Amino acid sequence: MNPSAGSLVGDDEFVAFVRARTPALLRSATLLTGDQHLAEDLVQAALARTHGSWRRLHASGNAEAYTRRVMYNLQVSWWRRRRVAEVLPGTEPRPAPSHLRIGMETDAIALRLTLREALLRLTRRQRAVLVLRFYEDRTEPETAEILGVTVGTVKSQTAKALARLRAVAPELAELHGTKGVVG
Amino acid sequence: MTDRLRMAMQDLAEQVEIVDLAARALRTSRRRRMRRIVTASAAAATALVLISGVAYAVGGKRTTQPAPRPADTASVSRSPSAAPTEPGPAPSSPDTATGSTKPGSPSASPRGDTAIPASAMLQGSDIGPNYRSRPIEGDDHGILAMIFSYCGATFPQPGSTELASRSTFISRDAQHAVLQRTARYRPGEAGQAVQHVRTMLTGQCAVISNGGNPGDQSRFLIEAVDIAGNSALLIREDRSNDAGTTRSYRIVIEQYDMFTEIRTTGGMEEFDVYGMARSASQRMCEATPTLC
Numbered sequence: 122m123n124p125s126a127g128s129l130v131g132d133d134e135f136v137a138f139v140r141a142r143t144p145a146l147l148r149s150a151t152l153l154t155g156d157q158h159l160a161e162d163l164v165q166a167a168l169a170r171t172h173g174s175w176r177r178l179h180a181s182g183n184a185e186a187y188t189r190r191v192m193y194n195l196q197v198s199w200w201r202r203r204r205v206a207e208v209l210p211g212t213e214p215r216p217a218p219s220h221l222r223i224g225m226e227t228d229a230i231a232l233r234l235t236l237r238e239a240l241l242r243l244t245r246r247q248r249a250v251l252v253l254r255f256y257e258d259r260t261e262p263e264t265a266e267i268l269g270v271t272v273g274t275v276k277s278q279t280a281k282a283l284a285r286l287r288a289v290a291p292e293l294a295e296l297h298g299t300k301g302v303v304g
Numbered sequence: 305m306t307d308r309l310r311m312a313m314q315d316l317a318e319q320v321e322i323v324d325l326a327a328r329a330l331r332t333s334r335r336r337r338m339r340r341i342v343t344a345s346a347a348a349a350t351a352l353v354l355i356s357g358v359a360y361a362v363g364g365k366r367t368t369q370p371a372p373r374p375a376d377t378a379s380v381s382r383s384p385s386a387a388p389t390e391p392g393p394a395p396s397s398p399d400t401a402t403g404s405t406k407p408g409s410p411s412a413s414p415r416g417d418t419a420i421p422a423s424a425m426l427q428g429s430d431i432g433p434n435y436r437s438r439p440i441e442g443d444d445h446g447i448l449a450m451i452f453s454y455c456g457a458t459f460p461q462p463g464s465t466e467l468a469s470r471s472t473f474i475s476r477d478a479q480h481a482v483l484q485r486t487a488r489y490r491p492g493e494a495g496q497a498v499q500h501v502r503t504m505l506t507g508q509c510a511v512i513s514n515g516g517n518p519g520d521q522s523r524f525l526i527e528a529v530d531i532a533g534n535s536a537l538l539i540r541e542d543r544s545n546d547a548g549t550t551r552s553y554r555i556v557i558e559q560y561d562m563f564t565e566i567r568t569t570g571g572m573e574e575f576d577v578y579g580m581a582r583s584a585s586q587r588m589c590e591a592t593p594t595l596c
Contacts, residue, residue, distance in 0.1 A: 139326040148317035168329035256313040
């Protein structure tokens with residue numbers, strides 16, 4: 122097989138991998154970034170890096186794990202670069218005005234908005250820890266490995282993130298009339 | 305205790321719109337590979353020059369030989385015919401585009417010339433039948449620098465240096481027109497300019513009052529990213545005033561050290577704008593050392 126033909130076959134496999142895993146990756150990325158376009162950019166960048174090492178990753182069966190790790194770590198570094206932009210006037214997330222919340226059709230919509238805004242008020246690492254622990258159901262050691270930190274850091278960041286959620290969005294505990302959404 | 309947080313996160317994540325990222329990922333990967341090759345080549349060339357310089361210096365100290373022979377010097381000198389030529393305006397449209405190079409600008413492109421050739425700009429045939437290059441009239445043309453001034457921002461981003469620029473105006477009739485302004489920047493700044501536009505149009509400049517008139521507002525929405533070049537934005541502008549609401553599109557593209565902004569008027573469809581973006585990036589590509 123000539124090299125170009127081999128490359129095309131590799132690309133076909135890569136494209137199949139991308140199409141199979143993009144939905145799951147995009148969902149996590151949306152929680153990490155709070156924005157559809159940023160989520161697409163993040164997943165795209167992670168997949169591009171995966172493509173660069175595709176032959177090795179495909180052979181070892183580690184492509185998805187690698188992509189996720191890159192995605193989480195890129196998110197941390199992107200946050201560092203974009204932190205100034207994210208606090209510009211008008212872009213800083215604020216809770217929805219109460220009159221809008223009252224007018225919403227369902228509690229689910231209100232919960233979605235409030236959670237999204239609350240997540241954006243966490244640090245990038247706290248957000249990553251919460252997404253890994255509570256959305257992806259990762260164990261503490263798995264979370265630590267993906268983020269390249271210790272289990273102790275995962276524990277402390279989780280506690281701080283939950284405390285921060287309670288502080289910035291106390292309404293999360295009230296939306297369904299009971300306490301304990303994040304408590 | 306955290307079950308409801310888990311459920312809420314799942315619910316929020318389900319709201320994402322699933323898109324096909326395969327082509328975008330492949331394009332980004334190839335771009336990264338090309339950048340690595342360019343960087344590695346530049347590093348190798350630098351290393352070679354350094355090694356040659358050191359070897360020459362060491363050799364010069366060890367021997368008492370006279371200066372290199374004329375034949376040696378001739379092999380590294382640049383002949384007049386090999387010197388980079390400064391492309392002028394396109395012969396077919398001598399008065400339809402303006403170009404300028406900032407005096408004393410440092411060289412940005414490896415070829416050594418910062419000027420933007422007319423061939424790097426859109427042509428009428430890139431846009432559609434009966435579109436022709438015409439003299440640029442008016443003042444600000446609604447370019448980003450002016451738009452951003454209405455919302456207390458600047459363009460380009462602070463700290464960047466524009467080395468050269470060229471503008472062109474192409475129209476079919478009084479209503480259907482395309483204005484393009486292309487500039488060359490120091491390495492890295494063209495990409496930062498695209499990011500700056502994105503930050504401003506999703507933040508403090510998402511809604512602006514044209515000319516400070518509250519009755520004439522433009523609302524911007526980024527419709528797509530990375531549609532062409534190294535990075536790009538497709539921007540929708542909905543402008544509302546006494547005459548009603550009109551929709552138009554803008555494109556910004558980064559290609560190596562070049563940044564271009566394209567403004568359309570006259571109800572051009574989004575589909576046509578994608579094609580224009582591809583044509584624009586292809587033309588910019590030919591004025592940079594990148595492969596396209």
